[in-house]
Amino acid sequence: MLPPIRKKSTGWRLFLRTIAGRAYPRVIGQQREKSWMFFEIFLPLLSVAAYVFVYRAIHAPEEYVGFVVVGGAMTAFWMNVLWSMSSQLYWEKETGNLALYIISPAHMMAVLLGMALGGMLATTIRAVVIILIGSLLFQVSYAVSSFASLLLVFILCMTALYGMGMMSASLFLLLSREAWHIANLAQEPIYLASGFYFPIKNFHFWVAAAASIIPLTLGLDAMRQLVFPSGASLGFLSVPIEVGVLVVLSVVFLTGARVLLAHMERLAIQEGRLTEARR
Amino acid sequence: MSVIKSSLDNLFSSIGWRSFRMAAWLGWKIESNWTDPFLFAIYSIIKPLAASAILVVMYSVITNGDFSSPIFPYIYLGNAFYQYVGSVMTGVSWAVIDDREHYRTLKYIYIAPVHIPVYLLGRGVARFITGTFSVIITILFGVLFLKVPLDPLLINWPLFLVSLLVGVIMLALIGLVLAGVTLMTAQHTFMIGDAVAGSLFLFSGAIFPLEVLPAWLRPVGFAMPITYWLELLRRSLVGSVAEAFPTLARFTNLQLLAILVGLSLVFGVLSSVIFRWLDHIARERGMIDQTTNY
Numbered sequence: 330m331l332p333p334i335r336k337k338s339t340g341w342r343l344f345l346r347t348i349a350g351r352a353y354p355r356v357i358g359q360q361r362e363k364s365w366m367f368f369e370i371f372l373p374l375l376s377v378a379a380y381v382f383v384y385r386a387i388h389a390p391e392e393y394v395g396f397v398v399v400g401g402a403m404t405a406f407w408m409n410v411l412w413s414m415s416s417q418l419y420w421e422k423e424t425g426n427l428a429l430y431i432i433s434p435a436h437m438m439a440v441l442l443g444m445a446l447g448g449m450l451a452t453t454i455r456a457v458v459i460i461l462i463g464s465l466l467f468q469v470s471y472a473v474s475s476f477a478s479l480l481l482v483f484i485l486c487m488t489a490l491y492g493m494g495m496m497s498a499s500l501f502l503l504l505s506r507e508a509w510h511i512a513n514l515a516q517e518p519i520y521l522a523s524g525f526y527f528p529i530k531n532f533h534f535w536v537a538a539a540a541s542i543i544p545l546t547l548g549l550d551a552m553r554q555l556v557f558p559s560g561a562s563l564g565f566l567s568v569p570i571e572v573g574v575l576v577v578l579s580v581v582f583l584t585g586a587r588v589l590l591a592h593m594e595r596l597a598i599q600e601g602r603l604t605e606a607r608r
Numbered sequence: 609m610s611v612i613k614s615s616l617d618n619l620f621s622s623i624g625w626r627s628f629r630m631a632a633w634l635g636w637k638i639e640s641n642w643t644d645p646f647l648f649a650i651y652s653i654i655k656p657l658a659a660s661a662i663l664v665v666m667y668s669v670i671t672n673g674d675f676s677s678p679i680f681p682y683i684y685l686g687n688a689f690y691q692y693v694g695s696v697m698t699g700v701s702w703a704v705i706d707d708r709e710h711y712r713t714l715k716y717i718y719i720a721p722v723h724i725p726v727y728l729l730g731r732g733v734a735r736f737i738t739g740t741f742s743v744i745i746t747i748l749f750g751v752l753f754l755k756v757p758l759d760p761l762l763i764n765w766p767l768f769l770v771s772l773l774v775g776v777i778m779l780a781l782i783g784l785v786l787a788g789v790t791l792m793t794a795q796h797t798f799m800i801g802d803a804v805a806g807s808l809f810l811f812s813g814a815i816f817p818l819e820v821l822p823a824w825l826r827p828v829g830f831a832m833p834i835t836y837w838l839e840l841l842r843r844s845l846v847g848s849v850a851e852a853f854p855t856l857a858r859f860t861n862l863q864l865l866a867i868l869v870g871l872s873l874v875f876g877v878l879s880s881v882i883f884r885w886l887d888h889i890a891r892e893r894g895m896i897d898q899t900t901n902y
Contacts, residue, residue: 364793368803375807379815383663386816387679389670423710424899514651518658526662531669 339434347435351443352450355413359451369405370458377401377463380526392559393527395471398463399556400525402456403549406490407519409452411512414494417444419501419508427502428604437590441498445491472558478568479555485575486548492582493544499590502597519543524550528563537565544578547571627723631730635699638706639734656691656742657749663687663815664754675755678849682842684756686814688746689841692739693779693808693834698801699735700728700783704790708897715897725883728787729780736776757846767861768844771868775837778872781879788886794900814838818855833871836864 338346380397421427430440463469473479501508522540523529529537529550540546551571554560565571597603619625640648663683671677707714717727750756786800793800809815811825812834818826829835835856842850843861851857856864890896 368793368800372803372807375810379806379809380666382810382816382820383666383683384670386683386820387667387670389666393670510651514655517655517662521658521662521665527666527669531665 343434344436344439347439348443348446350435351440352447353443355444355447356451369455370462373401373404374459374462377459378466381463381467390559392557392563394467395464395469395557396528396553397526398460398467398469399553400549401463402459403545404520404525405452405456405459406449406487407523407525407545408516409448410490410494411515413448414441414444414491415497415501415515416508416512417501418498419504422502422603425604431594431598431603437594438495438587441495441586441590444498445495449487449491471556473556475555478572479552482548482551482555482568482572482575485572485579486544486552489544489575489578489582490548492579492586495586496582496589499586499593502590502593503600503602519545522546528553528565530563530565541565541574542578544575544582547574547578551575623721624723624726627727628730631703631727632733635703635731635734636737639738652738652741653745656688656746659691660684660687660746660749678852680754681750681756681758681846681849682817682853683815684750684754685747685842685845686812686838688743688750689838690805690809690812690814691742691746692736692776693812693814694802694805695735695739695742696732696776696779696801697783697786697805699732699739700780701786701790701801702735703728703731704787705795706731708791709795709899712897712899718891718896724887725784725880728784732780732783736780757849762847764844764847764861767840767865771837771840771844771865774865774868774872775833775841778833778837778868778875781872781876784883785879788883788890791886791890791895808832808834811835812838813855817853831871833868833875836868836871840864840868 377397380401381394384393384397418427421430430437464471501511504511520526522536523543523546524532524537524540525545529540529546532540537546547566548571550565551568554564554568566574667680667683668675671680674680704714707717718724747756747758751758783801786804790800811818811821811829811832813829814834818829818835821829839850839856840861843864859867
C-alpha cells in the first residue's frame with residue numbers, strides 16, 4: 330500500500346513541482362539514452378559542414394560560414410519545439426499519458442512549461458556544442474559587440490519560441506495522426522523562411538516581415554548582428570526593433586498558449602478526444 | 609515454359625514476396641491516408657520545394673542569381689535526387705519506430721510468418737513513391753523557373769533508369785542497416801534516415817564537387833556508392849555539364865556503373881550481416897517491444 334501524502338502541494342508549490350517533475354525526464358532521460366549525442370550533435374554538425382562547403386564552392390565571403398554555424402546550431406531549438414513541444418501532446422495522447430495529466434491536479438500550463446524548460450536546457454547544451462565544434466573546425470571568428478544584448482536577445486527568442494511551441498501544442502491536442510505530418514511539413518519551410526543559412530535581408534521586406542512571426546527569424550538575425558563584424562550591414566531590422574518585436578511575440582505567444590490551452594482542453598474533453606488514438 | 613511458370617508461382621507464393629508486397633501496401637496506406645488527397649498533394653509539393661529553395665536562395669544571394677553557371681545545375685540536380693536518400697533510408701528504418709512505438713505491432717510481426725528484413729524493405733516502397741513525386745516536382749520547378757538545362761531528347765534514358773534502379777536498391781540496403789540501429793535506440797526527435805542522409809550530404813558530392821572538401825575527407829566520398837550514383841544520374845540528364853567537373857571526370861559511364869554496382873553489392877552483404885547481428889542483440893535484450901518517450 331502506498332504511504333499517505335502528508336504534505337499536499339497546492340497553488341504555486343504544485344505548479345512549480347509540476348514544472349520540475351515534467352522537466353526531469355527530459356533532462357535525465359537524455360542522459361540515459363546516450364545515442365542522442367551521436368544523432369543530435371555529430372550528424373547535425375556534418376549537415377552544417379555541408380552547407381559551409383556549398384558556400385565555399387560558390388566562393389561566398391567567409392562571414393557566411395559563421396552564419397551557417399550559428400544557424401545550424403539554432404535548428405536544434407526549432408526541432409525541439411516542433412517535435413518535443415508542438416506534437417508532444419499528440420504523442421502523450423497516443424501513449425496514454427495525456428489522460429493522466431488531465432486527471433491529476435497538476436496544471437496543464439505547468440506541464441507544458443516543464444516540457445519547455447527541460448527541452449530548452451538539453452537543447453542548449455547541444456547547440457553550444459555544435460557552435461563550439463563548428464567554430465573550431467571552420468575557424469569562425471566572432472566580434473561580440475554586447476554580451477548583455479546577446480543574452481537578452483537569446484532569452485527573449487527562447488521565451489517567444491517556446492511560448493509558440495506551447496501554443497501550438499494546445500492546437501495539436503485536437504489533432505491525431507496528421508499532427509506528425511504537419512510537424513514534418515514545418516521543418517524545411519521554416520529553415521527557409523527564417524533564414525537559418527542566409528540573412529533574411531535578402532528576402533523582399535514583406536516576406537521577411539511575415540517570416541518574423543517565427544521568433545527564431547528575428548532572434549537569429551539579431552544574434553548575427555551582435556556577433557559578426559559585418560552582421561549589422563546584413564541585418565533585417567535594427568537590434569532594438571527586433572528586441573521590441575521579440576518582447577511582443579513572447580507576450581502574445583505565452584498569453585495565447587494559456588488561453589488556447591484552456592479552450593482546447595475543454596473542447597477535447599467535450600469531444601472525447603483526450604484518449605482517442607486513431608491509428 | 610512450365611518451368612518458368614512454376615518458378616514464378618513459387619516466387620509469388622514465397623514468404624519473402626508476400627512479406628514485401630503486404631509491407632509495401634501497408635506502408636502506402638499509412639503514408640497516404642492521414643488526410644484528404646488535396647492536402648496530401650500540397651504537402652508533397654511544399655516540402656521538397658522548400659528544401660531546394662534553401663540552396664537556391666543561398667546560391668542566388670552569393671552569385672546575384674547567375675543560374676546559367678554550370679555549378680547551378682550540378683547543385684540543383686544533385687540536391688533533387690538526394691531527396692531519395694532521405695526518403696528511402698527513412699522509409700525502411702522508420703518502420704521500426706512506427707511499428708514498435710506507434711502501432712505497437714512489431715512484436716506481432718516478429719512472431720508472424722514474415723521475413724523481417726524483406727518486410728522492412730517493403731515498408732520503404734511508399735516513401736520511395738512519395739520521394740519520386742518530390743524529385744519530379746523539384747526538377748520540373750528547376751526546368752520551368754531556374755533555367756536548369758534539361759532536354760528530354762538529350763537524356764540518356766537507359767543509363768538514367770539503370771542507375772536509378774541500382775541506386776534505390778543500394779539506398780534501401782543502407783536503410784536496412786539503419787533499421788537495425790533503430791532496433792537498438794530510443795525514439796529521438798528526428799528520423800534516423802533523414803539525420804544520416806543529412807550528414808552524408810557532406811561526403812557524397814551532392815551539392816558541391818568533392819574537390820571542395822579537405823583532401824583527408826575526400827576518400828570518404830569516394831568510398832560511398834551515393835557519390836557515383838549521383839554522378840551517373842547527372843551525366844545521364846545533363847552529360848556535358850556534369851562531365852565538366854573534375855571529381856570523376858577520368859571515369860567513363862560504364863566504369864562508374866561498374867563501381868556503383870560493385871559498391872552496392874558490398875553494402876548489400878554488409879547490411880544483411882549487420883542487420884542480422886543487431887536484430888539478434890535487440891531480441892536478446894528484449895528491445896523488440898520497447899517504447900521510449902521523454
